[in-house]
Amino acid sequence: MTSSARVYWRMGMTVFALLGALVAAYLWLFHLGLSELMCPVKGCEVVQKSAYSSILGVPVATIGFFAFFALFVVGVWSTLLERPEGERITFAVSSAGLLAYVWFTYLELFVIRAICFWCVVSSVMMLGAWVCSALALRGQSRGAARLEQDVQKSTVS
Numbered sequence: 001m002t003s004s005a006r007v008y009w010r011m012g013m014t015v016f017a018l019l020g021a022l023v024a025a026y027l028w029l030f031h032l033g034l035s036e037l038m039c040p041v042k043g044c045e046v047v048q049k050s051a052y053s054s055i056l057g058v059p060v061a062t063i064g065f066f067a068f069f070a071l072f073v074v075g076v077w078s079t080l081l082e083r084p085e086g087e088r089i090t091f092a093v094s095s096a097g098l099l100a101y102v103w104f105t106y107l108e109l110f111v112i113r114a115i116c117f118w119c120v121v122s123s124v125m126m127l128g129a130w131v132c133s134a135l136a137l138r139g140q141s142r143g144a145a146r147l148e149q150d151v152q153k154s155t156v157s
Contacts, residue, residue: 006087006139007079013090013132014075020125021068027061027118043114050112052104060104064122067097071129087137094130101126 029035030048037044047053053060071093078086101123108115 003139006084006136007082009132009136009139010075010079010087010090013094013129013136014072014079016125016128016132017068017071017075017090020122020129021065021072023118023122023125024061024064024068027122028059028065031059031061037118039117041115041117043108044116044118046114047108047112047116047119050114052107052112063100064097067093068125068129071097071133084140087133087140090129090133091137094126094133097126098130 026035027037027048030037031053037048039045048061055063071090074086074089074093077083078090104119105123108119
């Protein structure tokens with residue numbers, strides 16, 4: 001994978017992170033009572049007002065906002081400054097986020113028995129961020145392997 005392709009994957013991850021942060025901020029504002037929840041399906045308020053909407057008193061939406069914001073900041077940093085270690089960081093954060101969303105989706109489906117449209121959108125944003133960061137990281141690994149092969153060939157010649 002070319003270096004420019006990796007940049008596009010980083011940029012994609014950054015866009016997903018920004019969109020996810022906006023959705024999480026919207027849910028956080030609802031949790032704080034500062035906005036109404038506009039939901040195209042019944043279930044958003046049930047999920048948002050359930051016992052599972054907070055962890056140790058901190059709204060899950062707040063945690064989601066900061067996770068997406070961290071992904072966004074690292075994505076911008078790694079893209080603008082061409083820092084490949086950002087790919088490892090975004091992959092780790094988005095992997096943790098994706099695991100959290102799998103857990104929360106399980107809770108929605110089988111415990112709360114209600115689906116929150118915005119939670120699903122947020123999950124899709126995290127999945128998109130994870131896919132983009134995984135593909136960028138895969139490109140970094142392939143690039144490093146290719147560089148190592150080139151070095152070995154040049155020392156043999």
